[in-house]
Amino acid sequence: MSVKTKLRAPSTVLVLLALCLLVSVFAISGGEYQMTPWQVLKVLFGQGEGIENMVIWQWRMPRAVAALLFGAALALSGAVFQSLTRNPLGSPDIIGFSTGAYTGALITLTVLGGGFVATSLGALTGGLLTALLVYLLAWRNGTAGFRLILVGIGISSVLASFNHFLVLRAELDVAMAAAVWGAGTLNGLTWQSVTPVGILVVLVSALLLANSSQLRMLQLGDDLCRALGMRVERTKLLLVVLAVFLVAAVTSLAGPIAFVALVAPQIARRLAGSAGLQLVPTALVGALLLASSDLLAQRLFAPVQLPVGVVTVCFGGLYLIYLLNRRTTKV
Template identity: 55%
Template sequence: MTGIDFGRSVMVVRSRGVSARVGVRTLVVCAVLLGAALVVAVLSLGTGDYAIAPDRVLRALFVGDQRFDRLVVWQWRLPRVILALALGAALGVSGAILQSVTRNPLGSPDIVGFNTGAYTGALIVILTFGGGQPQTAAGALIGGLGAALAIQSLAFRHSVTGLRLIIVGIGVSAMLASVNAWLILRADLPAAMSAAAWGAGSLNGLSWPQVGPALVILGGLTLVLIPAAGRLRVLELGDDLARAFGIRVGRARLQLIVLSVALTAVATAITGPIAFVALAAPQLGRRLARTPSTALAPAAAMGALLLVTCDWVAQRAFAPTALPVGVVTVSIGGLYLAYLLVAEARRS
């Protein structure tokens, strides 16, 4: 039996004995954000040395009567746009998970150090073992998990607040950043230049061979995340209340942190570390949707919009030179981080 009930501001979906409550405003906000992301995606598909008008982009996507337009859109530009949308959504969800676990808006993979740990693992594979894309992805995942375990063991030893995790994460991130610099300095010049450019976070040069594996892995992580997402809101209420609801807090927190690291590692393995998106997307999505806690769907939609927009700006800001998207996200993210720090200081 399947049904949908509309309340004043909440929609309840029931199917085969399972029900879910979804805010109507949340659905509207997600739809608007995704629509805006698709508009920017169409503009990005038409941007470049060979400019294509939006109507021709749509014809190339769905009709295909212009062979050269179809070649440019489908083979040269569409993989980059798809990965910008998918990886932006993954980073947004990763940040939302960590901010819910730590109950702190500064809880982000790039602030806490998961990004840096994933970068360390990927660098070791690239510079020491000369690994390809699958090996780099595995190295990024192992590095991110190692950083997460180290940070959690130091920060949650005495059931302290999420603020300590932020502070410990910044310290661990600084240590790992020095390790990354040492790895690059001891490498030969071509490998060091390639690793340093990759470390800026870039969608340049991505093609269809990276799209399939990324979507498959992200799809698998999403299937694992769906049943675990219900614990996020309970964990935000505090450890005592979570235990009262029958949740094994330590196990649930570790599982969610692993999922956050895995989502970050996928993005890092493909593009290099991209800052700001995981930090800002959850809070921006939450404020637009006006949800009482950090919601995953608005965070994913906002993350997709932020990354595809920043990548479009990176392509056009100094055209014909295309900047790494990480340069744009860091420039904007610095201002946002300063705002968050001031807001947290006033709240305290």
């Protein structure tokens, strides 16, 4: 490996960190109370005035932090599933785990009338149960990646229909809130809601990064990993559970945000100049994608704010068309 290749990943990380900071500053500066990026930086370094401190730290910072954390979480989850399935379409929103988490949250919200904590637990439960169901249905002396994707797509379609049924049967105010939330939105987030979910995301992400060596080994193939003494199915199950926790945690607060998990690992692999797994660049690309999408969601039709999921679907759909077209051309 050349020196240039070795330095490319660290350089990519530094550039992505700078871009994440830049996009976040521009996102925080917008709104009804307009500020310049320089004013935002002054507040961040403790030199702001009273009203500026309140607007940034209490009103806008929770949303900016959530965009970065949730984007990184979705990207890491996508990297896990794409690595395990060895398929660029192996994303939690395509396999159905995001839809399952949304189903769990919807049942808690519309049927049981639960609050924030109950809805979050419902999303976690729904995501894990969906993962378990897909895993069991795809099991044939092991879990082949392509079979996992096909089963996941089928389960996702069934759950999506059930979700529409739940929304149609709910009371009008609950149905409207569920429909907006179902598009994936960061609107109205506060520290009270972001903090517990953010802590969970950070802890699970740390566990996932700690197991990154096992994830890289799995790319060598199941047979070779078994020969090296790895308990392959047990390791896969652990990684799937961690990835589902990330998706469910994000969905419990922001709703199902599509395509970040699909796109980020592919972009990170190209930027880092490596065919292998690059978790840190992947997390930063995911953070940058969601933060940039949220910036567009705030500014495109201001003062009306779009759900961020609308923007990610537009970009993700175009990327999915490109990906499918490229694979078809190769065939």
